Amino acid sequence: MADGHKLEIFRGLVKFKSNTQKIWGVLAFLTLITAVEVVLGIIKPESLTDTYVLGMKLINWVFIILTLVKAYYIAWDFMHLRDEKSALRRAIVWTPIFLVIYLTFILLVEADYIYNVYKEGFVGWNF
Amino acid sequence: MNSTVTTGTETSVWGGGNQPLGASYGKMMMWFFLVSDALTFSGFLAAYGFSRFKFIETWPIADEVFTHVPFFHGNYPMIYVAFMTFILIMSSVTMVLAVDAGHKMKKNAVTWYMFATVIGGIIFVGSQAWEWGTFIKGDFGALETKGGRILQFVDATDNEKRVALSEFATSIPSERTVHERKNGVWFYDEATRTSVSLNEVVEGFKANPNVLIRTELINEEGKKTVLDRKASLAKLADATQVVEGANLVHNEYGSRLFADFFFFITGFHGFHVFSGVVINIIIWFNVILGTYERRGHYEMVEKVGLYWHFVDLVWVFVFTFFYLV
Secondary structure: OHHHOOOEEOOOOEEOOOHHHHHHHHHHHHHHHHHHHHHHHHHOOHHHHOOEEOOEEHHHHHHHHHHHHHHHHHHHHHOOHHHOOHHHHHHHHHHHHHHHHHHHHHHHHHHHHHHHHHHHOOOOOOO | OOOOOOOOOOOOHHHOOOOOOOOOHHHHHHHHHHHHHHHHHHHHHHHHHHHHHHOOOOOOOHHHHOOOEOOEOOOOOOHHHHHHHHHHHHHHHHHHHHHHHHHOOOHHHHHHHHHHHHHHHHHHHHHHHHHHHHHHHOOOOEEEEOOOOEEEEEEOOOOOEEOOHHHHOOOOOOOOOOOOOOOOOOOOOOOOOOOOOHHHHHHHHHHOOOEEEEEEEEOOOOOEEEOOHHHHHHHHOOEEEEEOOEOOOOEOOOOHHHHHHHHHHHHHHHHHHHHHHHHHHHHHHHHHHOHHHHHOOOHHHHHHHHHHHHHHHHHHHHHHHHHHO
């Protein structure tokens, strides 16, 4: 019944003959990303750690984007969201994404404010 | 849409035959649960981010905390966690292969793939337990100050490498009054005894001029600040106790919130993996007994598979935000 699966990833760049083949292909891709993350985490190239984008080190943006890529392929191919109807897929995916962005934004801005209070206010912490 | 199984038999639209999402009740409920569970984990990770941004200058560096690999000595940051990540992704693959075999009604293949998945899950939970054990036991030991700050020790002559308390502490024999129920608060237990006393560490520090104190503060190069000898001796006066290992109250690696979040987030995730293994085993027995063969479809394997992949998905995020970033 493999004909029911959508067998292409990377927007049709790579096509697989069967669902089993696609699974192994996705595994290879996920392993590669994990390996890249680990290698970057160990050597920490200075060009990535010294550059700041939007207040965060570039290397951390790289990690987060690679994580989201991994999450996409786990959800789309392992949890076969790719084969579900788009209404179900959107309901599942966009609800948490919206809420998580909202929550992280609020919490991180607030945390940064508290950090400045500790740093500049008359609060002793290093004793 | 052959790849997604629906169990409904009703064909009249007014009788509920219309399925706009093309998913059965059970599968939809699993997805609802996963969405809500995803929000729970997001709450944990966002709270972690909150605490970390709040103490951004003093937060422990994960590379220096998780450096051990079982059966190997030495400093191998991240290697073991990467291995755990790979194990979990691998067990996700065998799970999705089981689902695929289920669609083709291959009972034997489903059985073996699910078995492999369970083994992968057990290896992961075991590794997690080992991580916890190592983290709780501690590495080099440290001193805690009145303000709850952590002072660690480095060797000035050896590239500022960390030194364990036992390496420089002098041995000072002393009497210790044991807490007994009859002469203290009866519901208090005897306090845990550290391998060296505060006095022994302080005297040992004074006797070893090449030992320096490393504070929690992260400098511009992204490393922890090391004090010079004079500042180290002055800082030593603030120390109130010896900390070895980590629990919810004391943490030799640095900020105690780091340990709290480590226990809560990886613990909550580990509990998910554990329950996933249990559910997988139950479904596995059903597969062997031929329940789904008689039912005519393996949708149950698909549903438990969704849960299993979700656990993997969460780990990908925990791995990034706890160990990498």
